[in-house]
Amino acid sequence: MDFELSDEQRALANSVRDFCRAEIVPHAKRWDDSEHFPIELIPKLAELGLMGMQISPEYGGAGMSFSDYVLVIEELARHDGSVCLTVASHNSLCSGHINGFGSEEQKRRYLPDLTSAKKLGAWCLTEPGSGSDAGGARTRAIKKGDRWIINGSKTFITQGSVAGTYVVLASTTPDAKQKGLTAFIVEKGWKGLRVGRHLEKMGLRASDTTEVIFEELEVPDENRIGELDHGFTQTLRILEKGRVGIASMAVGLGRGALEEATIYAKQRAQFGQAIANFQAIQFMLANMSMELEGARLLVRRAAWLQDQGRRTPQESSMAKLWAAQAGRRACMDAVQILGGYGYTREFPVERYLRDVKLCEIGEGTNEVQRMLISRQLFAGA
Ligand SMILES: Cc1cc2nc3c(=O)[nH]c(=O)nc-3n(C[C@H](O)[C@H](O)[C@H](O)COP(=O)(O)OP(=O)(O)OC[C@H]3O[C@@H](n4cnc5c(N)ncnc54)[C@H](O)[C@@H]3O)c2cc1C
Incomplete structure (x- = not known):
């Protein structure tokens, strides 16, 4: 090891x-x-x-x-x-x-x-009516000769308005729910692809999040990714890695909060001494550090397994769930350590807190991760 x-x-x-x-x-x-x-x-x-x-x-x-x-x-x-x-x-x-x-x-x-980033990429799975339950997707692709006609709408799409290339998951066999999804590559500028509302967010406000709408969008069959109805199987593999990335994002944001709070605690004096001398502050920092280190180990282990060509359904969910919670708790405690200043926009910790919350929602909520972890437990029992 x-x-x-x-x-x-x-x-x-x-x-x-x-x-x-x-x-x-x-x-x-x-x-x-x-x-x-x-x-x-x-x-x-x-x-x-x-x-x-x-x-x-x-x-x-x-x-x-x-x-x-x-x-x-x-x-x-x-x-x-x-x-x-x-x-x-x-x-x-x-x-x-x-x-x-x-x-x-x-x-x-x-x-x-x-x-080369000549074009940015966006990935369109979530819809207004289907988030955790991807099988509820209503965006429909219907074959017409050697082309597909796509109608529907996606929401919460990162890079929705600035992307040049989109991967779109659409239902090709509706009765099969998620097992009837297929992925297509779509280019900006194609007739029938429209950017919808720009979504105003609590955090991550400098990232682009929009609706993306398809109206009689024609996509050549050569832009279908992989076999028909294999979109969800592909998505599971994509998210298996994506979730480890989101977990690492939570570790990074939590680390930012820990570093800022540690510096502040040494500089801020109350009752005639640095607040870093108070055990209540020391314990908060110790817990932040311990939880983030645990999260980092889960992230690196899942990443290492992926590098060995192994599947990590359970490891990815554990890394994401633990890291997102640890990151959110670290950011919350950093605001507490900075007191009133932590609550202002003069210090970055409030931004870290707003940003890290996404890690408990995007690419599968905390509840979805728990469902996936327990499913693996039952499968092995
Ligand atoms: C900033 C941001 C960026 C995003 N970027 C993208 C992107 O680029 N591409 C993309 O496709 N999507 C993107 N998403 C969407 C994101 O993946 C979804 O928001 C997420 O999967 C949750 O779906 P939902 O919002 O519809 O919540 P819902 O699925 O409606 O969930 C609502 C609540 O119900 C809970 N819940 C749902 N089902 C169950 C269950 N069976 N048991 C217990 N609890 C349950 C959830 O955990 C949650 O607490 C983004 C979201 C945000 C906020």
């Missing part, structure tokens, strides 16, 4: 940290306040290799392992949740789906523009 990062991994994390401090941290509050999607940052992220992390260099990617990927995600989230979510969804959902299940022709056609 080896718990050490390699020299290359340390260098990778350091380079992302330096980039964040120079290019993201000075602007993060302004972007959040004004709900500005930092499109100007995207080419710089691509230059660093962060827009095609796990894609092979053959398609312009950086060819990183999944363990490298989760390290980068933690580092990005430590500095800004919104940029982290943009990078995570572009990499693991849209590009990940095409890379994992697309044909050679689809990979050659779509991945180079995604890895």
Whole structure:
């Protein structure tokens, strides 16, 4: 068993940290306040290799392992949740789906523009009436000759308005519920694809979240990803990795909260001494640190297993559930440690708290993770 990062991994994390401090941290509050999607940052992220992390260099990617990927995600989230979510969804959902299940022709056609970030990627599963229950999807694809006609609407789509490439899950065999879903690649500019409402959010306000609407959208059969009705099986694989990414995001945000609160506790004096001298504050910091470290271990173990080519349905859900809760508790306690200042927008911990809440909802809520973990327990009993 080896718990050490390699020299290359340390260098990778350091380079992302330096980039964040120079290019993201000075602007993060302004972007959040004004709900500005930092499109100007995207080419710089691509230059660093962060827009095609796990894609092979053959398609312009950086060819990183999944363990490298989760390290980068933690580092990005430590500095800004919104940029982290943009990078995570572009990499693991849209590009990940095409890379994992697309044909050679689809990979050659779509991945180079995604890895160079000439185009951003979006992944469209959730609908107004179906979130946790993907089988309730109403978006329908009907075959007409060598084309599919798609009608329906998706919501909560990250990069919904700024993406150039969309992976869309649509029902091709409605009676089969989730087992009747198929994935398609759709391009911005195609007649029948429309961006709907921009959603105003509690946190992650500098990430783009919108509705995406399909009205008689024509998609050539060559843009179908994989076999007919295999969209949900693909989705399970995508989310198995995606959830570990969201878990790492929660660790990064929680780590940000812990670091800010530790510095503050040493500087803030009350009753004639630093508040860091009070056991109540020390215990909060100790718990934050312990829970985040446990979460990081679950994340790295799941990532390592994925790198060995193993499936991780249970490990991914455990990592996500534990990390999302640990991250949320760490951010909440950081606000408490900073007192009234923590509640103001002068300090970043309130933003971390608003951002980290998404980790308990996106890519499967805490309740869904518990359902998945217990399902595995019963399957093995
Ligand atoms: C910022 C943001 C970005 C997102 N990005 C994307 C994206 O890029 N692409 C995409 O497709 N989706 C995206 N989503 C959607 C996200 O994955 C869903 O919000 C999530 O899966 C939950 O679905 P829902 O919101 O419809 O909640 P619901 O499924 O309606 O759940 C509501 C509540 O009921 C609970 N619940 C539901 N079923 C059960 C059950 N069987 N047992 C117990 N409790 C249950 C849930 O846990 C939750 O507490 C995003 C969401 C947000 C907020």
